[in-house]
Amino acid sequence: MATPRIGAFICHCGTNIGGIVNVPEVVEYAKGLPYVAHAEANLYTCSEEGISSIKRAIEQYDLNRVVVASCTPRTHQPLFRSACADAGLNPYLFEFVNIREHCSWIHREHHQEATEKAKELVKMGVAKARWLEAQQEFESDIYPAGMVIGGGIAGMSAALNLANQGFEVHLVEKEPGLGGRLLRLNRIFTIDKDPRELVENIVKAVGNHPRIRVHMPASVKAVSGYIGNFDVSVDEDGQETSFKVGVIIVATGAQVLKPELYGYGESANVLTQLDLEEKLKDGELGKFQNVVMINCVGARIPERPYCSRVCCMTAIKNAALMKEINPEAKVYLLYRDLMTYGVEFEQYYRDAKEAGVRFIRYTLDALPRVSGTESVEAVKVYDELMDMEIELPCDLLVLATPLIPNDDNEELSRMLKASTGDGGFFLEAHVKLRPVEFAMDGVYVAGTCRWPADIRESIAQGYAAASEAMIPLRQGLVKVEAITAVVDPRICKGCGTCTLVCPFEAAGLKECEIRGLEGKIVSEVNAALCKGCGLCAAACPNGAIQQRGFTDVELMSMVNAMSGKR
């Protein structure tokens, strides 16, 4: 490593920094630091002028390290790195020091102390910079095809979207037919239409699409590789087929809870809302006079705390339908809280009330109780408004139960390194900012496998996931920031600790091929899988694995600098 020649650029940021921190003093101090060949102040280092000043200095003082003390790397690091690159300096020979957010802005009343702190932060940055090494970013091609797991409405929407944009799509559906749970419904709320009208066109479009290959009935057996290069093998009707894709969209849906409550499964006249819809659709529902519906059955309770979101509307839909079929019938809807948000949902609820559906609120500490021999004949419920327990005659009891995660989510999550949370539903990378991506690059999520969603939401998520997935497919290339881990096979003892802590299975034990170490079992990092968290580096007992840009030497040199050690 050539003797470090560090350039330190201290930014006034107008008065943001210069107004509090004595920048000239910091510059003078920086000049005295080890390996600093040049230090200067800039009014705005990020300005055109500042950037060209950096480039000039690299040239003029033959700098091989650059330290900028200004704002935050989270916004400005790319700018300064590319400035270095333009001047022919490897962008990873740049170190950022934050003396604005972390200093001048938070110590406005203490100019002297802020200046001292700024000096120390610069000292720490310089100390680290001395050890920085040039890095090459890992690049790999993207295979221009995608896999969608799940042929429900969300999956089909995603598949069509991808295919219409010109990419090959493998659609994997575990049932023998496309359409998912939607086809089991009787009608769709707010528009009161038969779902078939909606779905069948989409199923046709998918089935006939030249770029969509439907695997059915099929299940994913194995997935290996990383964004751009996934190798997938599926079991298709007993046949093993494998193919390559660049991105994966998970849209496997959810299932409806079958409760062990209110005599469900014992009495013939106790159904879930979904059972009811199937009976209606097949015309199998017999006569009824007194219908009681109970919401939140098995939902929003300690062991299953979440709200399933679609049940209220479903229940209201079917309650109204009962009245429609038999206006003489008494229809009671027992609820804990009604989720009828938005414009047309609220209207839909009012209409149901108009139609004569009776809404009775119950609470978790006073659950409805059913009675009757063979079948349920009455439901007792404590009515809050009347402040008394009332008994409702009942010949049909319908339970609104929540959507629950599919049983194979865990297995799939292991295969895809896509995390699950919320008691088994899949978990996106960021609850707000990255709603349809997984933390694992190149894998996306849509529909009710994430959380209970209605048709509209599922379709929207399908489209969203597809267009997110399209970004790498269009770029055709992934670049990985060169802060990934590297192993020194001479020191590595192959204990495998790194392989155990790595969340992305980027580290693995291999036989070493380097001359002199042939056959030695050592860890090896797949830069494409590595996301640069550095967990392995912290866990490695003897520093054999290091995170580029955050090596032990670099971090310790900062700690030592702060402690006044050189």
Place this chain on the structure above:
Amino acid sequence: MLDALAQAYDLIAPVQGNNISFRRVESGSEVTLDYINPMLSAKSTFFPQTETLFRFSRDDSEEFGIEPAREPGRSQVIFGIRACDARSLRLMDMVFDGQHKDSYYLDRRKNTTLMGLACFDYLETCFCPTFGIDPASGEDVDILFSDVGDRFLVEAFTEKGTALLERFAEFFAELRGDEEQLREGRKAGLAGMKRLDVKGIADKMAQLYEGPYWDDIGTRCLGCGICTYLCPTCHCFDIADVSLDEGGERFRCWDSCMFPEFTLMVSGENPRPNQKARVQQRFFHKLKYFHDRNNELACVGCGRCVRHCPVNIDIAQIIDDVSSGKAGNE
């Protein structure tokens, strides 16, 4: 008397801690006499495990100011040193007072008076007679204390010693005359002490570079520093800097030929690549190289390394094997 000594000098004497070792004491009451030989030899009194050589200061102009760290050092007295340790100092003199003079060591040597304590008993690991050491004698000390039962026989062997005795004359009574024979009587306790044959061992070692003898020992050795750090004659050290913003210091500290990085070079090359090579080095240094240079063996038979080696590598055993030819050098 020890109290008085502690007043006048830096008194170093055996103290009972986790184990008995030589320490600076303020009063006689801290001193224990219930020992055969302290765990750590007296070597650290002259050659401390860590010793600052000089300090340097640095100002913004990066100019260095250097000041030697040697404190003039009050003269000191070591009480209770045994014959083996006393001999080891004579051996270390050959190193630190050879063609290169080590003033740090020599100053302390000069300011120190050795008060020996004669041995009339020994540990199973003692074998100092092997090296012509009489554990009950005062050959290498300034003053020798011999416990002859109800009193000590005190003899001075050097001017330093005589001077000190005179200075503290008040503490000493006239001889009653029977001390000599009382001492001779107590010497009986030394009968049966190990005395190994070391005649021509250096040459015998010379034939032992190759051969399987060291294989097992090399495998057995853990490469820890117990033997070298406890050894009164081992004297290797390393030098390093502490560098702070405002200055720093250069210090030296014990090092051990048992450690891999002892001979590790920046290139990553290591001339003594395995523990066998390092073990071999240690015994060859003691039983050959040192002899080649100084015509003495670098061992005084104190037995510390034997007693404390966790895998029972036994220099007495090795000397025996080499001399008797069991080691395969014949």
Place this chain on the structure above:
Amino acid sequence: MQKTKEIQTEFKPKILAFCCNWCAYAGADLAGVSRFQMPTDVRVIRVMCSGRVPPELVIRALANGLDGVMVLGCHPGDCHYSEGNYLTRRRAHILKRLLTYIGIEPERFQLRWVSASEGAKFSAVVKEVTDQITALGPNRWAEKR
């Protein structure tokens, strides 16, 4: 090897804070953007994940004489790398107990959760920890020489 310290009338601690890039560091940035004023004794070192901080380095920092070391990461469950802070948490439990066991005030090593949106919490933590450590006085580890 007494490290010469300039005599100060009132004790100003030196506190190191390792901040994970995604939550704590962003939280610290937000605190700055929001102009939350706080003590000047804390220095931040950015790491990508709180799980990158080796316990050895925390020990080294305290031995160097720093008066306190903080590790700030995402709240459990929010780790950008999904698991990092859980591993950090386990290490921290062991380290903190070990330090206390040999007589080092537990306050000198702290693990805290600060999200990208918790600028206020970041400054609160800085204040709280600075107060705690100022109350403790200098880290005597540095004097064990």
Place this chain on the structure above:
Amino acid sequence: MKATSAELQTRVKDLFEDGTISHFIGYETGSDSLRVAPCFLEGSQEIGRLVWNPVCANNLAKYLLDFKNVPGRVGIMVKGCDSRSVVELLKENQIDRDRVFIVGVPCSGIVDREKLLQVMGISPTQVVAVQDEGDSFLVTLTDGEQRVDKEKVLRDECLVCRYPNPPVYDVLTGETVSRLPWVGDDYSMVKEQEALSLEEKATYWNRELSQCIRCYACRNICPVCTCSECIFDKKAPRWISKANDLSENLVYHLIRAFHVAGRCVDCGECERACPMNIPLRRLNKKVEKDMLELFNYTAGIDVEQQPPLTTYRVDDLDEFM
């Protein structure tokens, strides 16, 4: 400790002769009857050197690393604790299970040399042999025999040993030992330390660790310290100064304790090796206790069990806001 040297010898002899093993790691008599030395056999011819008795303290497991690259299969004898460190070596892929043959020897306690000499007021040269007699040892002296209670002369770690029988082995020599009667609270020592005030703790460890001479015997003898290049030996970064002072000694012992966290099997070798008698187990046991209490983890039992610091539970204790 019913198995005798003779039984062991016949067993190992057979293993050599039926070609099961090419090397064997065992004990031979050392400088005196209270010492043994590790010995390495390459065939049955020197089988007579092998001994097995209540002074066989050394944990031989680490020597397996030295035989990693010799052709053939290496045999080794392991007590309960030694076997547990073998489990740790296997967990960390340091040895190949198929290339080692493990002769388990159930162990009902090892003699603490110093305690024995103290209690009996003798010198090692007077001792001819020590025999295991269940709750006591039969010590044969140059002049007659004496019996001595185990509780008085056992090594400290043996007094809290819960694994007298090897968890992993290929063959067992000698009958398995039922739970040792004297075994008390494993952690009384730790609890006593935890009960001290911060000030007292500091004073205690400052006194103890200031005596450390950094000979690294505790590290080098430790069966789970398997790094080819230890971080303490690195030049860049320098984790520790070569200068021997309390500050750096603390760094050394803290990092050491942390590195064996969840791996230490309390074989007591570090403490046995320490020439300065520093109570290292007092540190290791603390971490062991925390691992058990926080993560319900015990090292050296099951090769399949994932090391506690490489995994987590979402519902782990969270005392950090």
